[in-house]
Amino acid sequence: MPKNYSAMLRYKTIDECLRNNFHYTIRSEISGYWTLEELAQSCYESIGVKPSERTIKLDISRMRSGELGFEAPIENCYGIGYKYLNPSFSIYQSPLYKNEVEKIVSSLNLLKTFKGLSYFSHISKSIRQYTQQSIVQDYYQYDPIGIIRGFEFFDYIIKSIEQNNKVEIIYKPFIESNxxxxxxxxxxxxxxxxxxxLIGTNEANKVYNLAFDRMESIFPTSFECNVDRKVLMEKYSHVVGVSVPELGQLEEVIFEVEKDTIPYIQTKPLHSSQQFLEKKTNSGAFKIEVIPNIELMAALLSLGSKCKVLAPESLKITLKNEISKMQALYL
Incomplete structure (x- = not known):
């Protein structure tokens, strides 16, 4: 049995024992106390392995410490045994600490960025009820997104993905009239x-990336999905953005940036595969392993004259052609 799993079973058993206020030890006529030997024996009866008294003492120390996510109020009355100071306490009913609530509240403040995101509204309500106060303080400044068209479908989409069901979508691309x-x-x-x-496939197994703001309506169905989610997510992990060229192949893209741009690229990588290759006197080289697409081109071009692509040759040619078209606009 894995050590951590065995320990959790012991914590559970110790918790159950210490919540039993009608137990009497052989050392005392006062109820509610448990000796180390009795706790070890109870663990043996529960999990089939009898821990040493030293192990039980270490378990109690951890349960008190807070490192497990709770601070069990365990009293040690020397010569008698152990008990909960608060008879109603249980490690499975321990409250959130103030700092934990503050972190959750802080995260919810960030979620308020997405107007209309009702998927998390019940969490916000629960936290307000728990803390008995409104979440009003805001310490963040961000580019406001406001109401995102199509975001009202978020709940339907999430539930359909969780339930592995197809959805019916009425969709209108920007470049289409119908x-x-x-x-x-x-x-x-x-x-x-x-x-x-929303990434997925149609009935012919063609991959689509459907922007929320171009969805006109969406209807949940009871039909089971037939998409290999793991394979599709793996494929999309190799691109910058959301477009995967039909004939695109995974390639090593090597690019060089000016010296002053190096820290910006290091702290905000173009892709999760990014590696820093070498630093020269006035520049530095990076490598990413991706399927080249239009979003990658846009990211590289956004660096302007501070960036030069070294490989692959096909991407260099594509960028040269695009730069020539851009230059022609200003002649």
Whole structure:
């Protein structure tokens, strides 16, 4: 049995014993106390392995310390045994500490950025009830997103993904004049540059990334999804953004930036695979392993003259052509 699992079973058993206020030890006529030997014997009866008294003492010390997420009020009356000072205490009913509530409240303040995100509203309500106060303080400044069109479908999408059900979507691309109907296998949601996308496949197994703000309506169904979520998420982990070229291949992209730009690229990588290759006198080289796409090109071009792509050759040619078109606009 793994050590951590065995320890958790002992904590559970010790907790159950110390909550029994009608127990009498052989050393005292006062109820509620347990000796180390009795606690060890109870653990043996529960999990089939009898721990030493030293192990039980260490368990009690950890239960008191707070390192397990609670501070059990265990009293040691020398010569008699151990008991809970608060008879109603249980490690499975311990309250949130003030600092834990503050962290949750802080996170909820960030979630308020997304207007209309009702998926988390019940959490905010529960915390307000728990703390008996409104969450009003805000210590963050961010680019306001406001009400995102299509975000009212968030709940339906999440529930459909969790239940592994298809959804029916009425969708209208920016470049099309008419909407179209889609029976869709939702795989996962991805955010990129403050725009949210639903990634999945249609009935013909064609992959789509559907922007929330272009969804006109969505209807949950009881039909089971037939999408390999793990494979699709793995594929999308190799791109910057949300587009995967149909014939795209994973490649090593090596680029060089000016000396002053190095720390910006290091602290805000273009992709999770980014590696710093070498630092020269006036520049530094980086490598990422991605499937080149339009979002990667946009990210590299956004660095302007401070960045030069060294490989692969195909990406260099594509960027040269794009830069030539841009230059022609200003001639």
């Amino acid at each position: 909407s179209f109907h889609l029976l869709f296998n939702p795989a996962f949601i991805k955010e990129y540059h403050q725009r949210w996308y």
